[in-house]
Amino acid sequence: MVTVTFTSHLQRHVSVPRHELAQAATLREALAQVFAAHPQARGYVLDDQGGLRTHVAVFIDGRRACDRSGLGDALQPDSQVHVLQALTGG
Amino acid sequence: MSERLWVGTRKGLIEFRRGAGGWAQRAAHFLGDPVSQVLHDPRDGALYAALNLGHFGCKLHRSDDGGANWQEVAAPAYPPKPEGDDDTAPWDLKLIWSLAPGGVGEPGLLWAGTLPGGLFRSADRGASWRLVESLWHEPLRRQWAGGGYDWPGIHSIVVDPRDPRRLLVGVSCGGCWRSEDDGASWALSAQGMRAAYMPPEQAYDQNSQDPHRVVQCAAAPDTLWAQHHNGIFLSRDGGRHWSEIERAGPSVFGFAVAVHPRDPDTAWFAPAVKDECRVPVDGRLVVTRTRDGGRSFESFSDGLPPAPGYDLVYRHALVVDGSGWRLALASTSGNLWISEDGGERWNGLSYHLPPVSALAFG
Secondary structure (H helix, E strand, C coil): CEEEEECHHHHCCCCCCCEEECCCCEHHHHHHHHHHHCHHHHHHHECCCCCECCCEEEEECCEECCCCCCCCCECCCCCEEEEEECCCCC | CCCEEEEEECCEEEEEEEECCEEEEEEEECCCCCEEEEEECCCCCCEEEEEECHHHCEEEEEECCCCCCCEEECCCCCCCCCCCCCCCCCCCCCEEEEEEECCCCCCCCEEEEEECCCEEEECCCCCCCEECHHHHCCHHHHHCCCCCCCCCEEEEEEECCCCCCCEEEEEECCEEEEECCCCCCCEECCECCCCCCCCHHHCCCHHHCCEEEEEECCCCCCCEEEEECCEEEEECCCCCECEEECCECECCEEEEEEECCCCCCCEEEEEECECCECCCHHHCCCEEEECCCCCCCEEECECCCCCCCCCCCCCECEEECCCCCCEEEECCCCCEEEECCCCCECEEEECCCCCEEEEEEC
16 A cells, blocks of 8 residues: 655645555656545646646655656555655745 | 725735724734735625745635635646747746736636746636736747746736727836737837846847836826836837836836826836845835826835835835825835825834735725
């Protein structure tokens, strides 16, 4: 089960609960499933071109996601994904 | 006169109301969030607040009950950038810098000007937006430059009340652009503007002009005033031609301009020293007013702070209401004043607000 959790800072603006996904091979697939259920959250995490917002950071099993534009980072069947706000500014 | 004032600040949208005891601060909406623009739509009373959340992007909210409740509506979004396109501008919303209602006979129609330079149109009160591609794909758009921000932006949207298909937008830095056909086609409309910051041979290049703010007289829509980066310009023919006002009180540099709703010869400005020193001249904040189409200016400081002061008034932080007598003025130092007599005397409403980006009566 892939789990996706979102920073509490985001909850202040838009409700997006923790998700448990039966299957998601990439970060792109995981986020697509979450945003299908919570479409308003998409624009808070992704920019207009579908990449991660500059000041959003995603960690997959403790590693920062690398493919910020294509969201192609691979997930394991039991990956834990955390969507956080980066501390680079914003 | 308008009895309510909306103050868009770096830390929320703050409401002021005028009651029996005078003006008083009321609720703060979106507390902690930067508000880049606020619009009161006189056609249906709706309020719009544009937020710039930093980490989480730019958002738009609407209230249909005078600010008691807000709902998030769609924010303008840029379309996918074609593969291999060498456009140096990001196709990504960076700021909602201007909002304007369509014509009286166009209920629900809104315009939004943004960074990095896209104009957007909504036909459903912000529920959805589409990029005005005719302007975005204009080849000269790619030569627009940032002015104050890293990317160019549309800060002024003028809709002709006689015919709302006639539009004019002001761009920092990309001059003024005019459409006669509801945005289907566009033409540069900055003839006569002069850019002192350009090489001499390019000083009159229309696409290089940096109008900081452009406003239109509601009762005489052929008259437009522009506070430009290095001067004040006036058009009497709907923006086709501009003439420079060379003397205007302590300085011709500033960001804001407001025009009287019925008298096209009356306009107000909030001058600063110059572009590389953005403070009041001699440390003394004043509001200047012309009542003769720019031939002469009066300078008012009654109620404004004594020197040394550091207040700077941004583009959308000097506004006049429909009466032409009541004005509001706010600064990046967090000070807010109101005038009930056409700008001659000012009354401080607050001296400890966050930096103010935009004001709106209504």
